[in-house]
Amino acid sequence: MCLGVPMLVQSIEGFQAHCEAKGIERDVSLFMIQDVDVKPGDYVLVHVGYAIQKLEPEEAAATWQVLDELFESNELEEADPEGAARRE
Amino acid sequence: MSDAKAREWIEAIHQLDLPSRVRVMNVCGGHERTLSMAGIRSVLPKNVEIIPGPGCPVCVCPEEDLYLAIQIALHRDATVMTFGDMLRVPTNVPKREVRTLEQARAAGARVVPIASPSEVWDAAMANPSERFVFFAAGFETTMAPVAARIAEGLPENVDLLISGRRTWPAVATLLAGDRAAFDGLIAPGHVAAVMGPEEWLFVPETHGIPSAVSGFRPDQLLSALYSVLRQLVEKTPVLENCYAHAVPAGGNAQARRLLDTVFEIVDAPWRGIGTLPESGYGLRPAYAARDARVLHADLADESRKRMGEMPAGCGCADVVLGRIYPTECALYGTTCVPRSPVGPCMVSDEGACRIWWAGGIRSPEDLRTLHA
Numbered sequence: 409m410c411l412g413v414p415m416l417v418q419s420i421e422g423f424q425a426h427c428e429a430k431g432i433e434r435d436v437s438l439f440m441i442q443d444v445d446v447k448p449g450d451y452v453l454v455h456v457g458y459a460i461q462k463l464e465p466e467e468a469a470a471t472w473q474v475l476d477e478l479f480e481s482n483e484l485e486e487a488d489p490e491g492a493a494r495r496e
Numbered sequence: 497m498s499d500a501k502a503r504e505w506i507e508a509i510h511q512l513d514l515p516s517r518v519r520v521m522n523v524c525g526g527h528e529r530t531l532s533m534a535g536i537r538s539v540l541p542k543n544v545e546i547i548p549g550p551g552c553p554v555c556v557c558p559e560e561d562l563y564l565a566i567q568i569a570l571h572r573d574a575t576v577m578t579f580g581d582m583l584r585v586p587t588n589v590p591k592r593e594v595r596t597l598e599q600a601r602a603a604g605a606r607v608v609p610i611a612s613p614s615e616v617w618d619a620a621m622a623n624p625s626e627r628f629v630f631f632a633a634g635f636e637t638t639m640a641p642v643a644a645r646i647a648e649g650l651p652e653n654v655d656l657l658i659s660g661r662r663t664w665p666a667v668a669t670l671l672a673g674d675r676a677a678f679d680g681l682i683a684p685g686h687v688a689a690v691m692g693p694e695e696w697l698f699v700p701e702t703h704g705i706p707s708a709v710s711g712f713r714p715d716q717l718l719s720a721l722y723s724v725l726r727q728l729v730e731k732t733p734v735l736e737n738c739y740a741h742a743v744p745a746g747g748n749a750q751a752r753r754l755l756d757t758v759f760e761i762v763d764a765p766w767r768g769i770g771t772l773p774e775s776g777y778g779l780r781p782a783y784a785a786r787d788a789r790v791l792h793a794d795l796a797d798e799s800r801k802r803m804g805e806m807p808a809g810c811g812c813a814d815v816v817l818g819r820i821y822p823t824e825c826a827l828y829g830t831t832c833v834p835r836s837p838v839g840p841c842m843v844s845d846e847g848a849c850r851i852w853w854a855g856g857i858r859s860p861e862d863l864r865t866l867h868a
């Protein structure tokens with residue numbers, strides 16, 4: 409739930425950014441970082457649909473490494489389709 | 497741990513001339529997850545313990561709030577929408593009654609797990625003749641987006657059940673006794689990114705305890721740990737910002753403004769722990785007409801406030817306070833496993849019990865191999 413996920417900004421309209429990560433696309437609000445200069449091609453850290461900060465690309469990649477391991481271990485650890493759906 | 501930077505920090509930590517027992521607390525489920533997944537405890541000197549502390553907002557969400565959410569779902573013509581983790585958190589009602597939001601849904605109530613507050617707004621806008629209750633538990637990183645969404649405009653048919661909590665007051669409580677519960681603190685990077693690192697200054701300044709704000713990669717956590725341990729050795733407690741490129745002084749001013757617009761700071765109950773001063777977010781009076789606590793006060797069970805503890809035998813409150821490790825709970829891995837959790841710490845992705853289980857720590861023996 410508090411899982412911050414780095415996403416790549418694809419396009420921006422007002423405070424809405426269309427973002428992508430691991431093939432999943434999402435609309436993300438830039439409302440909380442409206443003072444920050446964010447452009448398509450930048451990475452943002454997304455908490456519950458809101459960007460809370462801009463990220464350097466290396467930081468985004470390294471964070472995904474940690475998340476990948478987490479998702480993998482969670483999948484192995486339990487057959488919990490509910491949980492998988494929750495995490496999408 | 498293949499990363500070269502991480503290896504350098506590990507070596508630097510091993511070079512330090514440390515006391516015979518050092519306890520460093522982290523207060524973030526994200527930190528604990530990296531520590532467990534990357535196996536960081538196993539590469540540290542055996543006298544260094546890293547204790548998971550209050551890092552799970554789902555785990556401390558008061559039982560009476562969960563109970564109220566379940567009752568609203570069962571007895572009102574409304575859809576309860578809440579972050580996915582909340583669905584399986586058990587209340588203490590008798591076995592044959594509805595104990596979780598998930599069971600309420602199975603019994604026909606409308607309960608919908610969400611990943612973002614926007615899903616509530618979308619559903620409400622698409623179904624203007626129906627009522628929705630947004631049940632939101634979370635720390636600062638979650639409550640700031642919740643505040644943003646509310647400040648942007650609350651649809652007429654959405655009511656709010658807010659169980660937001662602040663992180664630092666829990667740590668302040670841990671330090672209030674005569675004997676500190678830990679020797680060093682790894683402060684939460686994303687909370688600091690939102691609220692500013694300054695919130696944590698009281699730890700070194702008032703209590704003389706070394707602290708460092710950390711990011712979430714293994715090498716970042718190791719650098720923060722090194723900072724804390726070096727401060728301890730040199731007896732120079734400060735708050736070092738080891739995540740500076742993401743955590744500016746003052747945090748995110750816009751996020752703090754939004755939090756302040758929508759919420760006021762209140763004394764708030766933490767499940768199994770009690771009421772901690774200034775530790776909660778409450779709706780400002782302007783939103784009183786949309787406060788589910790007020791609107792559905794008749795469904796609340798006042799007596800639950802007294803019995804709002806953890807399920808029988810569950811040591812989750814002590815786990816959250818860092819008084820025991822998950823493996824020290826008698827139910828860990830016996831009756832309590834992720835598939836059939838007894839307590840909230842085994843339900844939530846941020847709960848220490850669940851993270852340790854996912855990280856492969858199965859028994860007290862597994863823990864003993866890590867420490868001298």
Ligand code: SF4
Nearest residue numbers: 811812825832839849
């Ligand atoms: S193992 Fe289960 S019962 Fe024990 S403290 Fe953790 S959540 Fe509670």
